Amino acid sequence: MRYLTVGAGAAGMSAAETIREIDPTGEILVYSAEPEGYYSRPALAYYLSREINKKSLFPRESADLLASRLTIRVGQITAILPDQKVVIDSANNRINYDKLLLATGAEAARPPIEGASLDGVVYLDSLAETEQIIRKSGRRKTAVVVGGGITALEIVEGLLSRKVRVHFLLRKEHYWGRVLDPSESGIILKRLEEEGVVIHRNTTLEKIIGKKGKVSGAVLSSGQTIGTDLVAFAIGVKPRRDLLETPGLKTQRGVLVNQYMQTSIKDIYAAGDTAEIYDQQTQSWVIDCLWPIARQQGAIAGKNMAGKKTPYLRRSPINVTRLSGLTTTIIGQVGSGDEDDEYSIVRGESESWQLMPDAVICQNDFEVNRLRLMVGREYLLGAVLMGDQSLSSILEELVVNQIPIGEIRDQLIEPGADLAGILVHFHEMRS
Numbered sequence: 001m002r003y004l005t006v007g008a009g010a011a012g013m014s015a016a017e018t019i020r021e022i023d024p025t026g027e028i029l030v031y032s033a034e035p036e037g038y039y040s041r042p043a044l045a046y047y048l049s050r051e052i053n054k055k056s057l058f059p060r061e062s063a064d065l066l067a068s069r070l071t072i073r074v075g076q077i078t079a080i081l082p083d084q085k086v087v088i089d090s091a092n093n094r095i096n097y098d099k100l101l102l103a104t105g106a107e108a109a110r111p112p113i114e115g116a117s118l119d120g121v122v123y124l125d126s127l128a129e130t131e132q133i134i135r136k137s138g139r140r141k142t143a144v145v146v147g148g149g150i151t152a153l154e155i156v157e158g159l160l161s162r163k164v165r166v167h168f169l170l171r172k173e174h175y176w177g178r179v180l181d182p183s184e185s186g187i188i189l190k191r192l193e194e195e196g197v198v199i200h201r202n203t204t205l206e207k208i209i210g211k212k213g214k215v216s217g218a219v220l221s222s223g224q225t226i227g228t229d230l231v232a233f234a235i236g237v238k239p240r241r242d243l244l245e246t247p248g249l250k251t252q253r254g255v256l257v258n259q260y261m262q263t264s265i266k267d268i269y270a271a272g273d274t275a276e277i278y279d280q281q282t283q284s285w286v287i288d289c290l291w292p293i294a295r296q297q298g299a300i301a302g303k304n305m306a307g308k309k310t311p312y313l314r315r316s317p318i319n320v321t322r323l324s325g326l327t328t329t330i331i332g333q334v335g336s337g338d339e340d341d342e343y344s345i346v347r348g349e350s351e352s353w354q355l356m357p358d359a360v361i362c363q364n365d366f367e368v369n370r371l372r373l374m375v376g377r378e379y380l381l382g383a384v385l386m387g388d389q390s391l392s393s394i395l396e397e398l399v400v401n402q403i404p405i406g407e408i409r410d411q412l413i414e415p416g417a418d419l420a421g422i423l424v425h426f427h428e429m430r431s
């Protein structure tokens, strides 16, 4: 039996490792378009901000890879011939498979604006691109960062740590307005301003000016021109489409999969950022751009590929991340219903967060600490917790496991309620 995974990221490697646990003898080929193979994409932000070194990006030692007997090949797969059960690589080699996994991830959206192909336009998307940002940034330089969402903020913070003067362009008044409310956005932007970031609200980038093929300036919609040699975009991601034109493969934005991570073609599976899955809870097709979810989906795909039929049970997605130095938990449906953004999803985000549920919004603030709850009729449908994280695991349990909150619902929605106190007491009574 030959298993082939296209992609050596979170989903591809998780599938390969899971297959090996079930099938000790099958051949497992993992293709990576990047020479670096398997590394932590979320950790690129910490590499940029100098909090970790390059070695820490790699979650597996060579010995682990040897022990699991995976064959990792660097190469770009360019086509799939499902009738022949063959893939073709960029050197025109034909490679047979019995079971195939598409785990090619997502790629950063590239804006169609003048100057976008100049040297000095960068993305925090891959290890190679992160190293490009590092090479181009340095003390006393000026950079322009465009975007809203986790990655844009990570670029801003990474550049700040390298003593770069940063202009941050927001298309709207608030930062990441599809997911955060104005108060949460305000806390983050205030902290950035205190660190010297120049925030340009309701501003887009009109064009990038160049000199001898390199970025030399950025013209904003306000009419202002900023002299800079670095323009970073983090305006969203899209499932990588290279292989999505395969005849018979059903796709929308990504590859459609059922609960066994099977695509519309026999013996071809998909997982991770490239997969689009039907969510029973919200009755909608969703993409999650989250590392743990890519690992989980990869593991489920791997089990099914190796013959152990296992459904993927999608639960409310959670991320505990850092926004402008503040640890923040985002879980469930917390959106504002603001759908005006050009690109719909950013790295480290779930589309579910953008949904505005039928819920009463309750919130408490204390200095930079903030708690926002989306209180549904029977359950907590979502929550955002900034700063103090002591409630994080309680919220995760209540939202993910859909614990009935009938006993405390009236208390929670009472104006001025001590939300944390009520939740802690409820948790203690249940345990």
Ligand SMILES: Cc1cc2nc3c(=O)[nH]c(=O)nc-3n(C[C@H](O)[C@H](O)[C@H](O)COP(=O)(O)OP(=O)(O)OC[C@H]3O[C@@H](n4cnc5c(N)ncnc54)[C@H](O)[C@@H]3O)c2cc1C
Residues within 6 Å of the ligand: 006, 007, 008, 009, 010, 011, 012, 031, 032, 033, 034, 037, 040, 041, 042, 043, 044, 045, 075, 076, 077, 078, 103, 104, 105, 106, 124, 125, 126, 150, 151, 154, 240, 242, 271, 272, 273, 274, 288, 289, 290, 291, 292, 294, 319, 321, 347, 348, 349
């Ligand atoms: C800067 C940054 C910050 C992030 N922050 C967070 C966060 O805070 N929390 C979180 O949960 N997630 C975060 N993410 C998202 C997370 O990294 C992704 O959701 C996850 O990596 C998706 O895994 P994947 O396996 O689907 O795709 P990827 O990890 O993108 O892997 C895709 C693989 O496919 C290979 N490939 C692509 N096309 C081909 C081809 N044609 N042939 C051969 N190989 C191919 C690539 O080389 C790569 O090995 C972040 C990502 C970035 C970049």
